[in-house]
Amino acid sequence: xxxxxxxxxxxxxxxxxxxxxxxxxxxxxxxxxxxxxxxxxxxxxxxxxxxxxxxxxxxxxxxxxxxxxxxxxxxxxxxxxxxxxxxxxxxxxxxxxxxxxxxxxxxxxxxxxx
Amino acid sequence: xxxxxxxxxxxxxxxxxxxxxxxxxxxxxxxxxxxxxxxxxxxxxxxxxxxxxxxxxxxxxxxxxxxxxxxxxxxxxxxxxxxxxxxxxxxxxxxxxxxxxxxxxxxx
Numbered sequence: 001x002x003x004x005x006x007x008x009x010x011x012x013x014x015x016x017x018x019x020x021x022x023x024x025x026x027x028x029x030x031x032x033x034x035x036x037x038x039x040x041x042x043x044x045x046x047x048x049x050x051x052x053x054x055x056x057x058x059x060x061x062x063x064x065x066x067x068x069x070x071x072x073x074x075x076x077x078x079x080x081x082x083x084x085x086x087x088x089x090x091x092x093x094x095x096x097x098x099x100x101x102x103x104x105x106x107x108x109x110x111x112x113x114x
Numbered sequence: 115x116x117x118x119x120x121x122x123x124x125x126x127x128x129x130x131x132x133x134x135x136x137x138x139x140x141x142x143x144x145x146x147x148x149x150x151x152x153x154x155x156x157x158x159x160x161x162x163x164x165x166x167x168x169x170x171x172x173x174x175x176x177x178x179x180x181x182x183x184x185x186x187x188x189x190x191x192x193x194x195x196x197x198x199x200x201x202x203x204x205x206x207x208x209x210x211x212x213x214x215x216x217x218x219x220x221x222x
Contacts, residue, residue, distance in 0.1 A: 031208055043200065043212040056209060089155060101145045101208040105157040 002026070004106030006092050012112045018080040021109045024073055025094030033093040033103060034067055034077050043091070049075065050097065082113045116141045116205045120213035127191045127220045135186040135216045137201030145204035146177055148186050151215070152197045160186070160199075191220045 005024040013019055025032045033048040047057040049069045057067070064083070069075040079086055089110050093103040117140040127133055139146075148160040161168050161175040163184065168175055172191075177184040188195055198217050202210040 033208075033210075042214055043202075045209055045211075048209065055207070091157065095208060097208070101204060102147065102159070102162040103208070103210060104159060105149070107156055110155070 004092055004094050004104055006090075006106040006109050008109060009107060010110045010112075012114065013082055014114055015083055016081045017113075018078065019082045019086075019111060019113075021077040021090050021092075021111070023075045023077070023092030023106060025075070025092070026096075026104060027073070029094035029096045029104075030072070031095045031097055031101070031103075032069060032075050033095075034075070035091040035093065035105075037089045037091065037108070038087075046077070079111075082111075084113045087111055087113050116143070116203060116211050118201060118203055118211050118213035120199075120201055120216050122216060123214065125216055125218045127188075127195075127218065129191060129193060129220055129222050131191050131220075132187070132189045133191060133218070135188070135199055135201075135218075137184040137186070137203075137213055139182050139184075139201075139203045141182070141205045143179065143182075143203040143205050145208065145210065146184055147202050147210070148175055148184070149200045149202065150195075150197050151200060157200070188218075191218075193220045193222055196220045 034046040046059045052069045089108045091108045092106045095103045119138045150158045165179040172189045174187045198215040201213045
């Protein structure tokens with residue numbers, strides 16, 4: 001059974017450019033999470049969805065960040081415009097609420113903004 | 115929000131040694147997970163353990179929810195156990211809050 005799939009695995013972009021990160025959750029899971037990992041702040045939740053609906057986006061750092069989940073098998077995290085301080089590893093995770101929320105993480109996207 | 119503290123922050127082990135990692139949290143939780151982040155950056159699920167004790171091979175974990183802590187035991191450590199171990203908890207709903215991690219280095 002495939003795990004959480006993220007693309008791209010690595011992204012290098014210049015300041016000011018738009019960046020789109022993609023995630024495919026585990027089939028059948030109905031909750032999806034976006035996390036960011038940095039040396040300074042560790043792992044922090046950005047936003048999560050239940051049944052494709054955004055539930056809590058209080059972790060989204062600012063208006064430059066947006067996330068969508070158009071269907072149960074796909075989500076995007078977009079940064080526009082990107083800044084060097086956005087450089088981090090972005091993880092997507094999914095869970096099945098009826099299994100008491102155990103979350104499974106994708107391999108992450110390492111983003112470098114120069 | 116809920117606070118999660120892990121100790122020790124760093125641990126150096128000789129291969130074959132045993133160790134205990136600790137996770138303290140500041141409020142009641144309905145979800146507690148232990149993860150291993152390997153040197154390639156992948157987060158691997160170790161245990162889902164909001165209470166009780168579980169074992170998986172050389173690893174075991176115990177959560178005492180009433181006293182707000184969890185312990186991860188590594189026995190007969192191997193070099194492949196190196197990496198960072200994270201504890202993460204959710205106090206309500208399914209928002210995980212991560213601790214700062216314990217960085218483990220197992221020397222051959």
